[in-house]
Amino acid sequence: xxxxxxxxPAAFRAAAGALLAAEPARNTGVLTLVDxxxxxxxxxxxxxxxxxxxxxxxxxxxxxxxxxxxxxxxxASPPDLFGKPDLFGKPDLFGxxxxxxxxxxxxxxxxxxxxxxxxWTATVRMRLFRLGTLTPPDPAPAGRARVATAADIPLAAAWxxxxxxxxxxxxxxxxxxxxxxxxxxxxxxxxxEDGGRPVSMACFSPVAEGRSRVHLVYTPPAARGxxxxxxxxxxxxxxxLAAGAAQVLLFADLANPTSNALYRRxxxxxxxxxxxxxxxxx
Numbered sequence: 001x002x003x004x005x006x007x008x009p010a011a012f013r014a015a016a017g018a019l020l021a022a023e024p025a026r027n028t029g030v031l032t033l034v035d036x037x038x039x040x041x042x043x044x045x046x047x048x049x050x051x052x053x054x055x056x057x058x059x060x061x062x063x064x065x066x067x068x069x070x071x072x073x074x075x076a077s078p079p080d081l082f083g084k085p086d087l088f089g090k091p092d093l094f095g096x097x098x099x100x101x102x103x104x105x106x107x108x109x110x111x112x113x114x115x116x117x118x119x120w121t122a123t124v125r126m127r128l129f130r131l132g133t134l135t136p137p138d139p140a141p142a143g144r145a146r147v148a149t150a151a152d153i154p155l156a157a158a159w160x161x162x163x164x165x166x167x168x169x170x171x172x173x174x175x176x177x178x179x180x181x182x183x184x185x186x187x188x189x190x191x192x193e194d195g196g197r198p199v200s201m202a203c204f205s206p207v208a209e210g211r212s213r214v215h216l217v218y219t220p221p222a223a224r225g226x227x228x229x230x231x232x233x234x235x236x237x238x239x240x241l242a243a244g245a246a247q248v249l250l251f252a253d254l255a256n257p258t259s260n261a262l263y264r265r266x267x268x269x270x271x272x273x274x275x276x277x278x279x280x281x282x
Contacts, residue, residue: 036057040055041056068108076099076115104274124167128271128272145189233263
């Protein structure tokens, strides 16, 4: 039983492709990062089967896929993580400063955090959902969905910043780049009132391993409570299916019972609970 690491996405897919194809929902975070990560890893059982994966796109911030608590503890063990050059001769497996944030399924993240022996704090708790049969809201909210255009970039970037703040994370200064990419690809949808004023948004990710993830579902406070998020989420879900996704996923903040209930009404079903923790010292 051991971890293996590479910087080559092709080598990672060759080693872990069977697991990624079998569990695209639970590995959605890793799949999203495969082509941009600086480090990719996979865990093998005694029989050689790959049963866990991770990706590190931001130094010191690993994202865990289907990692068992046992594999997570092995990853965090001091002989493997601290004070010893890794396979690439670097002083730390995840960067010069060590791990600062870890994300993934709750049991694995907690096992990793406890095994480090370092102080840590849970910062975000999420639930991963997978779409069963899409059930549009009835009655439908007033208004309609449309694909965002370049003219919507400033508004969508401002909403993206507020979305990050709403889920309890510290937002970046500017989300123009990520929003522009999504709009250029036709993956950001707006729900607008009958008068044409945008009141909600939702995106969907490119289809990878048969799955797409709806994200950035945001409605400004003044427009909430009128079904706009349901309309935007339904539109983004339909667009993901039309793009060829066999599985449509989304994350919901566990601290927000309204969104969790909404996604269930639309036909989404829980898959796993996820946790993000931050380390406050070495």
